Amino acid sequence: MCIFDGDYLSDEQIWSRIEKLEKEEEKVRRKLAQPEVSTEPSKLENLSKKLDLLEEISKLARRLRNCLEDLVVAEELEDGNGGEEAERLVQDYRKKRDELSEALFQLLLKNGYLPEEGEDELDIKILQFIQKVGPEYPWGLAKNQNLDIKEARERLEILLEKGFLERVEGTMLESYHRQEGWDKHMNHTYYRLSRKGEHYLRDLRRNS
Numbered sequence: 001m002c003i004f005d006g007d008y009l010s011d012e013q014i015w016s017r018i019e020k021l022e023k024e025e026e027k028v029r030r031k032l033a034q035p036e037v038s039t040e041p042s043k044l045e046n047l048s049k050k051l052d053l054l055e056e057i058s059k060l061a062r063r064l065r066n067c068l069e070d071l072v073v074a075e076e077l078e079d080g081n082g083g084e085e086a087e088r089l090v091q092d093y094r095k096k097r098d099e100l101s102e103a104l105f106q107l108l109l110k111n112g113y114l115p116e117e118g119e120d121e122l123d124i125k126i127l128q129f130i131q132k133v134g135p136e137y138p139w140g141l142a143k144n145q146n147l148d149i150k151e152a153r154e155r156l157e158i159l160l161e162k163g164f165l166e167r168v169e170g171t172m173l174e175s176y177h178r179q180e181g182w183d184k185h186m187n188h189t190y191y192r193l194s195r196k197g198e199h200y201l202r203d204l205r206r207n208s
Contacts, residue, residue: 003068003101008116008162014105017113018061025054057107064100071097116158124204126155127164127197135168135190156191164197 004014028051031037037044071093077086108114119127122145129145130136136144142152159165168190193201 003064003097004105005102006105006114006117009114014108014114017108018057018104021054021113022058022061025051025058028054053111057104057113060100060104060107064097064104067093067097067100116161119162123155123159124201127159127193127201130165130191131193131198131201135192137188137190139188141191159197160191162196163194164200165191166194168192 003011006014009017028047032044032047032051037047071090074086074089074093078090080086105114105117109118126141126145129141133144138153138156139149141147141156142149145152147155156165160167
């Protein structure tokens with residue numbers, strides 16, 4: 001059974017993100033302890049806010065881990081014919097597990113630590129751009145949307161993994177013409193909207 005309600009990331013991947021954030025918390029704490037930080041108000045404020053968030057994530061993660069351990073013990077009691085009390089304990093811990101995992105998942109999602117699990121305004125803008133102009137490759141997207149090439153490539157790959165886009169080789173775009181003077185690069189891999197991507201944008205328009 002999955003602990004987190006992820007559509008694209010597994011529990012193992014999400015826990016891995018959490019563990020990295022827990023390590024980052026300690027790094028931020030050490031930075032805040034440096035004397036020179038106190039002389040830079042803006043840096044001090046940013047680090048303090050980040051530490052508050054990381055501490056909140058770590059606290060929820062600890063509570064969830066403890067709950068999972070308690071649930072295992074309760075389930076063993078239930079399997080050993082622990083009776084109604086053991087059954088009630090299992091139900092209570094499962095409910096607590098679900099509440100904690102949902103709270104932690106939403107906190108990570110809200111603060112941008114699970115970009116694969118949600119689409120932000122830039123993702124939607126990229127999909128709408130590709131729908132309007134047709135297949136695009138990372139460099140072209142970066143240029144048109146004023147993005148760093150690395151971010152453009154990562155965004156396209158994530159949208160591809162979600163099924164909103166599909167790859168198409170430049171050699172397969174012989175009959176495609178975006179506009180007069182447009183230079184098609186045969187050796188590039190392009191990304192075009194998939195059927196799922198079309199439906200996603202159509203649903204967004206309907207909901208808005």
